[in-house]
Amino acid sequence: MLCALFCLIFEREVSMSLNSVQKANASIISSCIVGLVLSYYAYIVETSKELDHSYEAMCDISEHISCTKAFMSEYGKGFGLIPKTSIFYMPNSVYGLVFYSCMAVMSVSNTYFATIVLIIFGILSNLGSIYLGYILYMLKDICVLCIGTYLVNCVNLILAIRKFGIISRLGASKKEKLK
Numbered sequence: 001m002l003c004a005l006f007c008l009i010f011e012r013e014v015s016m017s018l019n020s021v022q023k024a025n026a027s028i029i030s031s032c033i034v035g036l037v038l039s040y041y042a043y044i045v046e047t048s049k050e051l052d053h054s055y056e057a058m059c060d061i062s063e064h065i066s067c068t069k070a071f072m073s074e075y076g077k078g079f080g081l082i083p084k085t086s087i088f089y090m091p092n093s094v095y096g097l098v099f100y101s102c103m104a105v106m107s108v109s110n111t112y113f114a115t116i117v118l119i120i121f122g123i124l125s126n127l128g129s130i131y132l133g134y135i136l137y138m139l140k141d142i143c144v145l146c147i148g149t150y151l152v153n154c155v156n157l158i159l160a161i162r163k164f165g166i167i168s169r170l171g172a173s174k175k176e177k178l179k
Helices: 002-051 067-071 092-107 112-139 144-178
Strands: none
Touching: 002 067, 002 092, 002 144, 067 112, 067 144, 092 112, 092 144, 112 144
């Protein structure tokens, strides 16, 4: 009788933990979708401005609140670090599209390794946000899309850490049931 009660409690705990992991995954994917939308719009703005110099984006509110000012700066491609002759010299928004896609795909895996990779990606993206935020400060510009992606990066890191906590609580034996 006691064994049956223990098994019932254990199954309920695993079920609740699985539900928590699924919610964490859904949250990370949702956040990544927001990042993808912001990155895609940034790409549209940048390519439209390159094709038509009179193009004015919705995010260009004033002289000091301008997405195109940031995107058309020397830091708008290759983060200002990659040489123009490199095949990796492309708009930062392309890196965002790839990054958020990888984060979303990686979040579906419920292993320690995948979750640690999510945390590492989150840390790196936040370091990149600090770097690019400093560049915005130096340009004396406010880029609404850029700041939006910085917030998404912060949220992704928080969610990845939360997911790691959930998976850690599941323990080694329960973790196998998630795969």
